[in-house]
Amino acid sequence: MTDSTETLTTSKSDSPSLIAKFLKGTELDTRLLGMFGALALIWLGFHFYGAIINGYGAMLTPRNLWNLSVQTSSIGIMATGMVLVIVTRNIDLSVGALVGVTGMTMGLLQVEFLPQYLGLGNPFIWIITAVTGILVGAMIGAFHGWLIAYRGIPAFIVTLGGLLVWRGAAFLSNNGKTISPVDSTFQLLGGGPYGTIGATGSWIVGALACVAIIWMLISGRRSRMAHGFPLRPIWGEVTVGGLACSLVVGAVFLVNAYPWPKGIIKQYAAANNITVPEEGMFISHGFAIPVLILFTVGILMTILVNRTRFGRNVFAIGGNPEAAALAGINVKWMTLKIFALMGALAGLAAVVASARLNSATNALGLLDELYVIAAAVIGGTSLAGGVGTIYGAILGALVMQSLQSGMVLIGFDTSVQQIVVGSVLVFAVYLDNLYRKKAK
Template identity: 55%
Template sequence: MTDVSSSSSSSKVKTLRGFKALELDTRLLGMIGAFLVICIAFNVLTDGRFLTPRNIFNLTIQTVSVAIMATGMVFVIVTRHIDLAVGALLATCSAFMAMLQVRYLPDMFGLGLGHPLTPWITIAAGIAVGTAIGAFQGWLVGYLTIPAFIVTLGGLLVWRNVAWYQTSGQTIGPLDPTFMKFGGINGTLGATWSWIFGGLAVLWVVWLLWSARRAKLSHGFPVKPVWAEITMGGIMAAGILGFIATLNAYDIPKGRLRRVFAARGEDLPDGFSAAYGLPISVLLLIAVAVAMTLIATRTRLGRYIFATGGNPDAAELSGINTRLLTVKVFALMGALCAISAVVASARLTNHSNDIGTLDELRVIAAAVIGGTALSGGIGTIYGAILGALIMQSLQSGMAMVGVDAPLQNIVVGTVLVAAVLIDTIYRKRTGGK
């Protein structure tokens, strides 16, 4: 034992060589390739309108609500469950938050639209409601052992109609101005702050790469050659800054600028222009993605989730309370549905009766396309977000081309089945990894 440790400590750290040194995820590369093919194809079919800054901006803010829920769906599917009620739960939380800020808070506490506390009380209460409903569904699944498919199928019907009864089927709006900043176009950072955020994000990526390399060196693990580290850092930095540059290229229309200046009692200066920049909703998605990734990779909860999904019987025998874990996973899913409800209703500037319709299909499809195995135990947060972007790109592109809504749903359903088939074949060829 002593000889082995001494020889390993004195030997040189191995470095990976060739193309393998980049350690690229083939599944991730496949998804990125599919996304690029979709973008290029629709850009050709729309005579260059699909890849304009305006459409990319709209595509980004349309993806956020589904992507946020998809990160939670990863945990649900990893633990070998399913949640068919996410769209209906989003509608219930949206209706509750709309009624809270438009009617309940003004009537009971005198906190009307525009009051500094209104949006934050609304969001906190909405998340609490979503978490409670999710925990209740998790309790039915975990402790009463009712199959998640049945519980959430019933939840789809129940919560969709609870949302209707809260508002009597009416559209509720307008919503609080600060609340609506989470929807996208009504809340952006502007060009300067977007560049600052992009620069900080690049520095954070560089620090992550450096710290990961240092950790591997300290433990004697194989590391990438310096050129591979620089290449990966350069690719990620170019992607971040290119995304920021694209969003900053979308200028606010003159009519909107005139209204903004008119509200201040000023005239729009000649030649003045301003860019939307990075939407606050995208910042929210980034925060959720980072938090969920940390939970998945750095916490006991995350380890328990993946261990339970890999082998539920072994996890229970090792001391994991799988019933309580189920409650936690569904409670987290409910909280994310509430956050998505904030984004969706804020983007629409009101609560509508059909909000979140068919989102359960989109969320499950995003997670599966992103590489989450329906057999449990395998899934990534970044994969689910990329899957949501692919789904939204398909729908947005088909709408721009003029494809009817029924045919759009046919294509989405076909893509979902094809994604599961491809995933099954891939796992068989790679030994289930």
């Protein structure tokens, strides 16, 4: 009797729970689920806290969440590059200053110089400006990478010096004056009512995203079969695809639920000889262009990291730089390219940030380096190197921006916001240490 009871108890304890079966069948990253849970708690907490204090909750509204997505774009773009930097056991403290100096460069170019030669409102002004900003960022990043890789100066020192040098250069370039307004087409890259793709365009993007998700699941399953790897159960594939497509469709509904302001609608109707009915006109914002830029960067960076030799080399260097060098990887050249890529992404973030503000200021990108590093770490990138994901960094950027936006909505002072951000960063590193110890 005792033996049978012990056998029954053992079999019950050994059988996995429903949650364990779900996680095993879907192969969902527990860190990813944890970040979604934290994001939900942040949104709900600030929403209900605002409802209690102010009588209404402003966090979970289409307007605020739409603005939150736009605000996250520049930080998220840079966070995807910071993943590669940290994975290779380096750090870049200069990204905020790069946003400032490239933003000021683009401001001077499109306001002071290009109109003199191409004419005011020339359609090529915004293209030349954006490309120049990205190239300037890439060249500065490559210079940092050269100092780190070929001159043996620690990345912390090089980028800390870069933070001071390029912030000072941004100030000296125009004696600290604000440059505005930027080119009207360039301004669309920052969002706003006109810098969106509308309801129809958003549904098209959503449909394409769902098709891409289904294609990736099918191609991934075929690849596993071809190489003899274990397959996810069909119900796991369907669940993952269903959850991903549900998030996409929910995002489309959300951005389409946020209408243009009445004043903008009146201007638009007057410019296009449209009669506005008495009950008003509803025009959806849809996805903002900065958000689409972030999505595009996220997809391209994910392909770069997971599908190319470059990405494999990055993680090989992060795992063991000496072994990577012995395996034939040119660690110095890879380091230079990684920092050049980080600089280019900082330049692209400056495009979005300056276009959104419709100006170039010396304060552009101030303290962005802290938010970018925090986003990457919160997203699961280990400061010990060798571990990190692009989607995790983007989600980490959304978490950081949600914290900042929520504190602004309920009236927290700037100093309190900085205390919270710093505390979250330290806590994220602490959790990373616990996770790595548990993995061992």
